[in-house]
Amino acid sequence: MMSLIKTKTAAFYNIKNNVENYLFIVPAVAIFTIFYIFPFIDIFNLSLHEWNGISLTRKFVGLQNFKELFQDEVWWKSFGNACYITLIALTFQNALAFALALACDREIRMKQFYRIVFFLPPVLSEVVVGLIWRWILNPGMQNGEYYGLLNYVLHHLGLDQLINNWLSDPKTALTCIAVVHSWKGFGWGFIMLLAGLQTIDRQLYEAAKVDGANSWNTFRHVTVPMMIPVILVVVILTVLGSMQVFVLIISMVGQGLVDYTEVPVTRILAAMMGTNRFGYACAMGVNFGLVLILISLTMKKVSDRMKQA
């Protein structure tokens, strides 16, 4: 009899504990469902419809929007442009961030000042950065003088052959955007890489020095291996951030230079607000989201392998 009571009490407490546990995760699950899962399902549902965003009726078109999307040359070109910006960010931006983080990790004068200065661009608004760089790259002249800073400097350095209409030239517009994006973004990488560098045990450097390693060997065999987890995080964040750049583009080149400065987000915006094709814009969103998920998964796999190695 006593054992039956004991078993029943244990079962009761077991159920109570389980219910309690579930209750604790209910808010998180509810928030995740309402704000993440439901919108994604709704966006996918919208992508199967033709809708102008206002009308009370939506016409079901099945996979027609996706079919059209796969034949949309500008859409795929915009992907290529985003990849180009990402490539510049991955190389130029992160190399610069790493170099500056290494410099600030050493005992140099005014270390704190440099840290603050390097972290300034990321805290500025993208619109402000875009407008400042529009002025720097402005090709206009007044009274025989260039008033865009870059052309002005080039002119006074006697490099007139390099003077250009930077943001209205298909050869330079996207690169300018990519460079400005990198300039704005390198501060994040800098802070993360600097934090990573400071966690490396200084004894490792001393041991390497005792073993006769020069600076390059110390960097190659101590710093880089220890920094791999941080570098991977920086790379993933750079890729995801750069693929989604668009505010900077709008503030630098308005509605774009033909298709040379189009990226997926500007295309989604154009479909939604320019041509009022919400269904098509949602199909773009779904497609873009899936590509980003794919990129993230691939990079996670690569990062896991590198960690194992």
Add this chain to the structure above:
Amino acid sequence: MKKILGIFLCLILLVGCVKRQQDPNTITFWHWMTDRHESFQKLAQKYEAETGIKVRVDLYAPSDAYTQRIVASAQARVLPDIFGILDKKEIFASFIESGFVADLTEYFKADGGQWESSLFSKALDVNSFKEGNIYNIKPGIYGVPIDVTNIQMLYNKKLLQKAGINNPPKTFDEFLVAIKALKQIGVPGFVSGWGELWMADCFASNYAFNIMGEEKVIATYRGEVPYTDPDWIKVFNVFKTLNANGAFYEGIVTKPNKEAEQDFALERVAFAFNGSWCVNVYHGMNPDLEYGAMLPPAINPDLPVRIWGGAGASFVVNDSSLRKQKAVDFLKWLTAKDQQEFIAEETKNLPANRRALSSIPEILSEFARGGDYTTHPTIWEYNENPLVSEKFTKGLQSIIIGEKTPEQVAAEVQEIKQREIKKDAQKMLTK
């Protein structure tokens, strides 16, 4: 402590979920015009003092962000009492069809049509749907214009005189001569904010009307005339010719209008293409600027150049608002002579009320004279497919940067046009 915190959080959630009871004597009014916000606030205070009705004036700028907010609010059914629709006629029609916009015809026609007759008819046209419109909207007036606007060319008097030009050019050839003369004294010719594509589209449309006339332009939109037609090639050639003559200011294709306004106001460039709202903007940037307004120089002397214009800012009333009558009363008051004179004086915009025209500055009178030549996509019986328009404006950019010829662009635009015609035909078949 934990319990208190839990109760507090639950209360916050509950309060958040309860629909806010709105004051029946407060009208909400959403607009996008930074330069007019202060004037609207002053007028709202005056209205409250006169009637006891409070008007909450909310500014959401720039216009793109405003449009997005309005669309999102319509989707969530939380539109304010008074708002503006800054979109194509087709979208305006969708708002009406979905029950978001009140039909104001009876208010305009009341008292022998006093309200209607006090306003410029072209400004009302933009807000009206005529009998037999292609959107199947019940004919009537659905919006209230608070000012009128038109987009013309502007010239800097001092710079033109410096180049030995005494009168602004009337023909396209005279314009090219002026550009050459300006070039000789080192002054760039023409600027506009074509980083905002609709402005380039507007300029092209002016010349399309001048070269081939309204009927042929609309026939093109209906798909009856191809973009490869010689007249359309002439339209594209306007851009090629201007480019070849060095008329365009550096970077025009990606220039936002605000920057183009700065270039003209600071006398860096002799001609600009801009709307009448620029008077206030230029005044703010350079009060001493001496300039005049002119119609775009004509190519075809047999047909008039038509400029875009009509209502500047218009507002509609939320059909499901509980304060519909109060909202209409406020708009009626806002478009009365005294308030219109106040807006015109404070913001240097053309008033929508014809009786308030007497107190406007000379440059606005010049704009007002162009009012006879105005037209607008929202009053055309047929609008171009947005995808074709997008290709068209991007094509104009390609011509300006010299990477494509007018013929290539015309062929590409026509290709998209044919694709869209085919799609429309398929849709009709499935219907």
